[in-house]
Amino acid sequence: MALGVAGVRVGTWTSPDGVSGCTVVLPPAGTIGALAVRGAAPGTREAAALGPSGKVTVCHGVVLSGGSAFGLASADGVMRWLEERDIGYRLRTGVVVPIVGAAIVLDESVMVRSARPGPDQGYAACAAAVTDDPPEGGVGVGAGCTVAKVAGLEHAWRGGQGVAVRSAAGVTVGALVANNAVGEVVGDDGRWIARARVPADAPRWPTDGRLLGARDDEPPGGDDGPEGVPTGAGQAGGPSGNTVLGCVVTDARLTKRDAHRVADLGHSGLARALRPAHTESDGDALFCLATGEVTASVDLVAHLAAEAVAEAVRRGPLLAAGRRGLPGLADGH
Template sequence: MQIPISEIKGIRIGQTENKDAATGCTVFISDNGMRAGLDVRGGGPASRDSQLLNPLMAAQFVHAIVLGGGSAFGLGAAGGVMSYLEERDIGFDVGVTKVPLVVQSDIFDLTVGDKSVRPDFDMGYEAARLAFEAPNYKDGNFGGGTGATVGKYCGMETCMKTGIGSYAVRIGELEIGAVVVLNALGDVFDHKTGKKVAGLLNPDKNGFRSTVELMKESTAVVQNKFTGNTTIGIIMTNAYFEKASLCKIAGMAHDGFARSINPVHTSADGDSIYAVSLGDVSADQDVVGTLAAEVMSEAILSAVNNADSAYGFPSARDLSI
């Protein structure tokens, strides 16, 4: 049964954005800390403290995960999240104080709006505050998905607007959901039908071109593919898993990327997926990993279907292709 992402207990979600500058961030917070894993498949990630999620590292919990814009410039948003959590006495107890453990991954959206404006301390603080005081998660042109676009192999002139999307299900006691910021170099497909739903447009913007077929026309080195890429997401479940299993589940969730985005995991993408455990429901790791891929593919469709045209880039809902 499909459920709203907000029904998954144990996590708070807040997001904020600067619509004029086309950037923002989305924050996921667990008051008591959450077990988390990470799998990075893209070649150009922008991240903060990702090594905390290595199963060999001592920390068993993190307190917040940030999905943001601004590329590496936007990683400062985590500082604002830390500050807000410190005020609430949330963090890892080191004796003299509590240190909130906050990890972050960002998309490259600097070519969409104002490149000088990025998620910063204040934006992170506000997103964390909203997560507690006025949870405001929405799919579409919000939070980390404010400046998201897809289909950029030929540059920004023929790409499409996407955003942030979510999807969650309940099967018996098990709950699992995904949130994704869809900002891929490649094209996007409905994983159930194979139909292209977003991606590289033709010069007249009245039809699609195939990124993969265009790649085949020339194998010459492309000098700069970094026109604004990276898809990042998070899998949330109430099942109990340790870090090593969560890293595996995050890896299996990348199958959802591969079913829906082509090409994917390129050197110009920083594709990254977190997986977090929020409860104590007993479930098989491989079953949860398989479901993770499914809900991720559905979240990708939501990121396409709920986006509005903005910043001169058309969305799927405004094109009849």
């Protein structure tokens, strides 16, 4: 069962060269949706509508995509797929308008146009969506992800897409997370899972005031371009954007306000698993989709969400294989 919740389907598209991809979450009819952003460099679609003050309550689909801002176009394909199946808000004119939330990570497809997820790729991910457990590692939105970039990209690890499910007192919460964080990954026991491949006492951002490799004339920390692209430090040799994206799905019956609170508190899972988290160079964003089958307190759902998000953050890199010059933890290091 996809993310442990009945009626939820997940589909992925991965570029043939493994540079990028997108992942779509399709909930059952009537699902309440919300979005919470804590990163300072996000790239999103329908953020205002799905935010706490937005009038929209029902969400018809969520797409997490690579390609930086270009990847937001994948939501157009998701909308087309949903409209063809008469799924969305019905206007008085009879036209159906799907509400599709989207968020993006910056990966190498910014420099490889043919690998950028767009409308056709979003559509393909929908066509591939199933109720089975989603794949993990370097697939879908996780294909181009990297983590532990605090000492520069050249010392990083491959990130990826991770999934985790938590249940208690009759309610279930599942999380799908794409880990493209600048931070290093730490386990629940405090042991490092994915740490920059430099000596333990080597300088690391942000405590050294700048990323290693920054130009001498660059101010500490550097300036950020679109979607968390540092304009100087760490940019040589490949992608350097940083973001953790996720979608939390629950069978709990939540209001729009409750769903936003679950998405917001779900970010606690990022802080548990990453050092540092929610930085100026991260575009961290979490969606919450509530299908409304089970009565549960928002505190319980938020607690389970944080736990599931933390595990999913860790699983993405753990299950990612090395490629394109960077090693992966799945290689057996």
